Amino acid sequence: MLTAYDFSMARMLDEAGIDILLVGDSASNVMAGHETTLPITLDQMIYHAQSVVRAAKRAMVVVDLPFGSYQSNSEIALSSAIRIMKESGAHAVKLEGGLEVEKSIKKILMAGIPVMGHLGLTPQSIYKFGTYSVRAKEEEEALKLEEDAHLLQSLGCFSLVLEKIPATLAQKVSESLEIPTIGIGAGVHTDGQVLVTHDMLGITKDFKPRFLRRYLELFDEIGQATRQYISDVKAKEFPNDQEQY
Numbered sequence: 001m002l003t004a005y006d007f008s009m010a011r012m013l014d015e016a017g018i019d020i021l022l023v024g025d026s027a028s029n030v031m032a033g034h035e036t037t038l039p040i041t042l043d044q045m046i047y048h049a050q051s052v053v054r055a056a057k058r059a060m061v062v063v064d065l066p067f068g069s070y071q072s073n074s075e076i077a078l079s080s081a082i083r084i085m086k087e088s089g090a091h092a093v094k095l096e097g098g099l100e101v102e103k104s105i106k107k108i109l110m111a112g113i114p115v116m117g118h119l120g121l122t123p124q125s126i127y128k129f130g131t132y133s134v135r136a137k138e139e140e141e142a143l144k145l146e147e148d149a150h151l152l153q154s155l156g157c158f159s160l161v162l163e164k165i166p167a168t169l170a171q172k173v174s175e176s177l178e179i180p181t182i183g184i185g186a187g188v189h190t191d192g193q194v195l196v197t198h199d200m201l202g203i204t205k206d207f208k209p210r211f212l213r214r215y216l217e218l219f220d221e222i223g224q225a226t227r228q229y230i231s232d233v234k235a236k237e238f239p240n241d242q243e244q245y
């Protein structure tokens, strides 16, 4: 799984064979420049999801329910999920949390909308935890995570993201569940992996957590191409005879 927020990127990832395109609320960070995922709205998520769905020929498209669109009560959660499905054409929604959001998950699932869970580091709760550091290192939090993972499976979630937790815990949870887990910063033993595409391609400049592998350094490469373009235009080397009518 990789994140996508716009048509062009989604098309490249889809054609390359990615199984799941996640329209993550990380769009709030990498597309809009916010410090956290909290400000992005349901309307904005639907706009991103529509663009991604237009590009997806084979990948499943999963869309994050943004902060505030599912926590207050299950009716609101259901209407947010329905808006995403109806207005974007996506295939499933993802939301953060376990027991606290049980009623919302049940309600959405009862309407026939597939739900992906998300446990461990849950960025929508950043102001509760205070840091983006590794979660569930202590036994109590690890036990709660295991319980939540089994609860999500029993409710009917089809998959589960495990974010930034010890690899041994992610392995234990993954082996004890029947539904597939998808890890980010959770080691190699989850069933799948997810990264934020802008991080993995090196478009984001200074975000370099230990779990991230950068497959390209696009910030530098795009900078270099831009400097070359500026210099070509100033030197009257662009456009040349073949590049005009």
Ligand code: KIV
Pocket (backbone or CB within 6 Å): 003, 022, 023, 024, 025, 026, 027, 064, 161, 163, 184, 194, 195, 196
């Ligand atoms: O919003 C997002 O990009 C995510 C992934 C990091 C799993 O939730």
